[in-house]
Amino acid sequence: MTATPAGGVGARPEPPHVLFERPLPRAAYARPADHVARALLGAFVTVRDGAGVVRAARIVETEAYLGEEDAACHAHRGRTRRTETMYGPPGTAYAYLIYGLHTMLNVVTAEAGEPHAVLIRAVEPLGFEARTHGPGLTARALGVERTDDGADLTTGRVRIAAGPRPARIVRGPRIGVDYAGSWAEAPLRFGVAGSERLSRRFPT
């Protein structure tokens, strides 16, 4: 294990295929979603395509969904066909289609049976050009599709590797969950301060 950080200011990030071979252990996901959402900022999402080419991007914006209690969480109404994935083990991908056209990439967190998830809302592409300033754009840029739903993030074609911790993190209410009553205002959206890819400005 080298002491060189996998990215960050003044450091050259490891190539995507190297990051791909260093997935976070399952234990990294076995915590409440708000903890994981914060910890994933600065980490690298890696996706291997059919040809074996790996694409990597730095996570700069996330949102936490805190299980059945959380009125904004899909699992608020309990276990259904769609939310079944969220009840799986931590470190599972939760991918679904929204508004008929956008795929959302989430990671299941907390212990199995507790439907917590972290939505990857924005990333900074490493070594390729793409618009990634929102969850739909991010999944598209990475090549994540609904068929990735339920995949294991520690062994599958979609993985996350540790990255340098951001210097400063900002937080605020989640986007698009105004229907969730008091949960709509909960500061469960996290961002890397100053990133150009944030999907929206954070409250000052």
Next chain:
DNA sequence: ACGCGGATGCTA
């Protein structure tokens, strides 16, 4: 069966 609306993004 049927109808509604959503963890978005683009255009006006």
Next chain:
DNA sequence: AGCATCCGCGTG
């Protein structure tokens, strides 16, 4: 502010 576009989920 409005719309595309489709599937999951609640209701009948």
